[in-house]
């Protein structure tokens with residue numbers, strides 16, 4: 386037999402001592418799979434007894450969809466000043482969106498709201514520079530068929546949960562009238578637009 390790399394015989398690579406490890410690997414893979422399934426089911430939203438949305442603590446491990454600035458509206462959350470919105474969604478919901486062009490039941494879209502800093506605080510910056518500062522609170526848009534479909538919540542900063550908005554709140558009408566997919570503003574989340582168009586779920590813009 387031809388010696389390969391440093392005189393190791395090809396047969397050495399296939400020798401039996403490796404097979405017990407392959408067995409161990411299978412066990413490890415199974416355990417990892419079970420953990421993954423547990424993690425996935427852990428991503429579904431939870432509610433308090435009053436029907437408030439429990440703050441999803443691990444949202445920073447979710448998929449980041451987009452950032453926007455000064456796109457909040459007077460009737461929303463803390464209001465009154467410009468804020469950044471960083472939008473996150475559970476990995477499983479994003480995957481489903483890629484496959485179907487719409488959101489599955491139990492989707493949570495969580496918007497982290499942050500203050501805006503700029504040259505007025507850090508004078509060496511460009512005069513138009515804007516950067517993100519402290520957390521101001523969270524808004525959530527949650528799809529749950531057991532609660533009549535989509536609902537909106539505001540979770541104050543450092544709170545364990547947040548209250549739902551009334552079905553008559555403007556959140557519902559603006560999102561229904563202007564959101565490109567299933568009452569969500571996919572037109573502003575560039576990484577999702579192609580999937581929605583491919584699956585024919587993209588509602589052409591209604592800008593007014």
Ligand code: HEC
Pocket residue numbers: 452453454456457458460461462470472494495496524525526537538539550554555556557559560564568569570571573
């Ligand atoms: C006048 C229109 C308008 C109203 C009213 C409105 N939104 Fe939105 N909302 C938007 C737009 C535009 C976006 C797109 C992205 C952004 O703001 O960064 C958005 C995005 C969101 C998102 C991200 C997920 C999604 O659905 O696209 C959440 C969560 C959200 N809004 C919550 C709320 C809540 C809560 C209220 C009511 C208290 C509300 N919005 C009222 C226009 C509106």
